[in-house]
Amino acid sequence: MLSKKMCLFLSIFLFFLLFTNVHAVSIDYDVSDTNITPGDSFSIDVNASDAAIMGDEVIAFGFDIQNSDTSIATYDSYTIGSSFNYDDSTFFPDNDVAGSMGTAPGITKNKFKLATLNFTANKAGSVSDLGIVSDLTNPNQGLQYLMAGQKDITSSIKLLVNEEGSAPIPEPTTWLLLSTGLVGLFGFGRKKFFNQNS
Amino acid sequence: MRVLTKSSPSKNIYKAFFLNVPTFFSNNTLLNDDIKSRPQFYGIPNYRRGPNPSKTIKSFSVAENKNISTKSLVQENNSITYLNIKKSNYNKGTTIDINFDISGNYNFSKNSGKLSVNGIRDTDQYKRPAITYSFIFPQNSNLTKEIVGSQTEIREYNKLILPDLCNSKSCVPIELNTEEFKDNKRIVIHKEGNKVNVRIFPIQYNTNSKLARITKKLQLKLKIDTPVYISDSDNDGLPDYWEKEYGLNIHDPNGPNGPEGDPDEDGRSNIQEYSEKTNPVVKQSIENDRTPPRAPTIENIQTTDEDCEIEFNTSGDCAMVQAFYKEKKHLLPTQSAKVDSSKNIYLTMLKPDTQYNVVLRSYDVAGNISKASETVTFTTNPEDIPGDLNGDGDIDADDYSVFRSTLGKCSGDDGFIKEADYDEDGCITYADYRTWYGYYKNQ
Numbered sequence: 189m190l191s192k193k194m195c196l197f198l199s200i201f202l203f204f205l206l207f208t209n210v211h212a213v214s215i216d217y218d219v220s221d222t223n224i225t226p227g228d229s230f231s232i233d234v235n236a237s238d239a240a241i242m243g244d245e246v247i248a249f250g251f252d253i254q255n256s257d258t259s260i261a262t263y264d265s266y267t268i269g270s271s272f273n274y275d276d277s278t279f280f281p282d283n284d285v286a287g288s289m290g291t292a293p294g295i296t297k298n299k300f301k302l303a304t305l306n307f308t309a310n311k312a313g314s315v316s317d318l319g320i321v322s323d324l325t326n327p328n329q330g331l332q333y334l335m336a337g338q339k340d341i342t343s344s345i346k347l348l349v350n351e352e353g354s355a356p357i358p359e360p361t362t363w364l365l366l367s368t369g370l371v372g373l374f375g376f377g378r379k380k381f382f383n384q385n386s
Numbered sequence: 387m388r389v390l391t392k393s394s395p396s397k398n399i400y401k402a403f404f405l406n407v408p409t410f411f412s413n414n415t416l417l418n419d420d421i422k423s424r425p426q427f428y429g430i431p432n433y434r435r436g437p438n439p440s441k442t443i444k445s446f447s448v449a450e451n452k453n454i455s456t457k458s459l460v461q462e463n464n465s466i467t468y469l470n471i472k473k474s475n476y477n478k479g480t481t482i483d484i485n486f487d488i489s490g491n492y493n494f495s496k497n498s499g500k501l502s503v504n505g506i507r508d509t510d511q512y513k514r515p516a517i518t519y520s521f522i523f524p525q526n527s528n529l530t531k532e533i534v535g536s537q538t539e540i541r542e543y544n545k546l547i548l549p550d551l552c553n554s555k556s557c558v559p560i561e562l563n564t565e566e567f568k569d570n571k572r573i574v575i576h577k578e579g580n581k582v583n584v585r586i587f588p589i590q591y592n593t594n595s596k597l598a599r600i601t602k603k604l605q606l607k608l609k610i611d612t613p614v615y616i617s618d619s620d621n622d623g624l625p626d627y628w629e630k631e632y633g634l635n636i637h638d639p640n641g642p643n644g645p646e647g648d649p650d651e652d653g654r655s656n657i658q659e660y661s662e663k664t665n666p667v668v669k670q671s672i673e674n675d676r677t678p679p680r681a682p683t684i685e686n687i688q689t690t691d692e693d694c695e696i697e698f699n700t701s702g703d704c705a706m707v708q709a710f711y712k713e714k715k716h717l718l719p720t721q722s723a724k725v726d727s728s729k730n731i732y733l734t735m736l737k738p739d740t741q742y743n744v745v746l747r748s749y750d751v752a753g754n755i756s757k758a759s760e761t762v763t764f765t766t767n768p769e770d771i772p773g774d775l776n777g778d779g780d781i782d783a784d785d786y787s788v789f790r791s792t793l794g795k796c797s798g799d800d801g802f803i804k805e806a807d808y809d810e811d812g813c814i815t816y817a818d819y820r821t822w823y824g825y826y827k828n829q
Contacts, residue, residue, distance in 0.1 A: 247819070247820065247823050248816050248819060248820075250816065274790070276793060276794070279793045279794030280794050281794075286816075288816070288819060289823075290783075290786055290790070291782075291783050291786045291826060294823075327811075327815035327816055327817040328794075328815050328816045332816050332819070332820060333820075334820055334823060334824060334827070337817075337820070338816075
């Protein structure tokens with residue numbers, strides 16, 4: 189009896205989990221160069237992930253580009269992702285980048301590229317907020333689902349431009365890997381040394 | 387009139403509640419039968435998920451100087467024509483109150499969206515007619531209007547919502563009874579010659595919530611102020627200029643000079659003679675009138691796929707004009723219009739892309755009928771397919787080319803195509819693209 193109740197509860201929970209309208213699209217950024225130095229041109233792929241909604245399809249998108257420090261990196265141009273057939277950016281003066289499917293079937297995949305953004309690094313430093321903004325009061329912005337309407341895709345990353353000629357500063361996880369390796373090597377050497385002595 | 391069904395190609399989540407017309411006009415025996423048979427939508431429901439048919443506009447009434455009107459004529463096309471503003475009140479100011487109460491709780495299904503505010507149209511995008519109220523307006527008078535009720539609120543659960551009015555760039559909150567609301571043609575007051583038309587449009591509202599509540603009544607007050615020169619010195623309801631014209635004493639409200647007087651002894655009082663524009667001092671009995679009025683002339687015909695508006699002209703003592711029309715050999719129900727209120731007759735529920743013949747006849751107050759006017763043939767427009775922007779009868783890539791040519795344009799821009807502005811916000815946006823794509827996909 190108890191197990192039946194549990195099953196019922198789980199079913200209801202799963203039903204709400206699957207069919208409620210709450211859905212958040214994630215945006216991933218794929219930076220072309222891991223060591224950006226002043227003078228470099230680099231690109232960032234803007235990818236939508238967790239985008240699939242059961243029974244729905246994405247037919248367009250639109251966003252503005254956010255760059256909190258243009259003295260460090262300057263936005264140059266964009267290319268619409270190959271999943272979209274039309275570049276509509278010029279139709280909307282209030283959108284930096286916009287694309288749509290035209291008459292083609294909408295996108296039902298979980299992950300796809302919205303656009304590639306091209307930048308030039310001007311000087312060393314970090315840009316705290318580099319990304320895209322979608323204002324949902326603007327009907328041309330956000331990820332446009334046929335049934336669910338607009339979804340917010342506002343997001344950003346921190347971008348680092350290194351000094352010219354300097355190696356990239358290892359991040360904390362890199363330090364961890366390096367020190368673990370050194371400890372391992374040290375340990376392996378000690379074992380070998382003691383084995384030889386014995 | 388197209389009736390919305392679940393098979394409609396629209397993918398828009400559209401909320402409207404049914405207005406049961408017979409309930410709405412339950413006390414009016416003059417309601418045309420074909421109107422009674424039509425389901426109408428007004429206000430706020432979810433048509434796709436199935437509105438609750440028991441939800442109706444709670445009340446709608448028209449009052450002149452606080453007296454509920456009993457002398458109204460309901461015409462075709464769901465309009466009320468109010469014909470009898472007392473001329474005795476012209477120099478005192480006349481107030482007409484139009485009350486409509488749409489308060490209540492409404493159940494919505496979950497779907498996101500925004501309040502949609504339409505522009506001036508006879509119907510909204512689903513061809514739901516506006517409530518139309520018309521009345522005769524004295525010449526050279528002033529009309530002031532006021533929407534009362536501190537605020538018409540839409541509430542979701544206990545949260546007050548100020549709906550947003552959006553264009554392509556931004557949204558601004560609006561209160562439903564503010565100037566913005568009026569300016570956006572939810573209630574339209576249009577003066578046309580001596581006729582004033584008031585149109586009250588369906589409210590469209592989309593919400594994330596499952597429950598919304600509209601509180602408070604919305605009341606429209608119209609005040610007519612007439613110029614000083616239409617004076618009535620003895621305050622007997624007969625204007626001075628009229629009494630002077632026929633030699634009556636403008637300072638004597640009694641006897642043959644008063645409203646109940648009958649100086650020509652034709653059985654009709656001065657006030658009747660005045661309201662019927664006849665001579666109070668020369669006997670002119672309706673019973674003796676055997677002369678038919680002249681036939682009306684058809685001036686212009688405008689058609690849609692289902693409706694036809696005939697503009698006509700009359701002369702002589704014509705009081706009413708009736709339209710007789712037929713499709714091939716099938717004679718259809720006549721439609722009529724009072725001549726002093728309108729020079730138009732509306733034929734509704736016609737078949738698309740069909741040829742009709744129509745003639746008009748005049749009637750005078752004695753019941754004499756004129757000869758038929760010249761027969762005029764008209765053809766209704768082909769059926770309107772939403773999404774078929776090039777009018778070739780289907781929705782395909784060519785229609786997308788048309789849509790793309792107007793994408794991003796706003797009303798007033800070169801290349802703006804009104805038919806592609808499905809949400810009627812004045813700009814062609816991705817919201818319109820979603821609607822078009824839905825039509826394309828589901829055709």
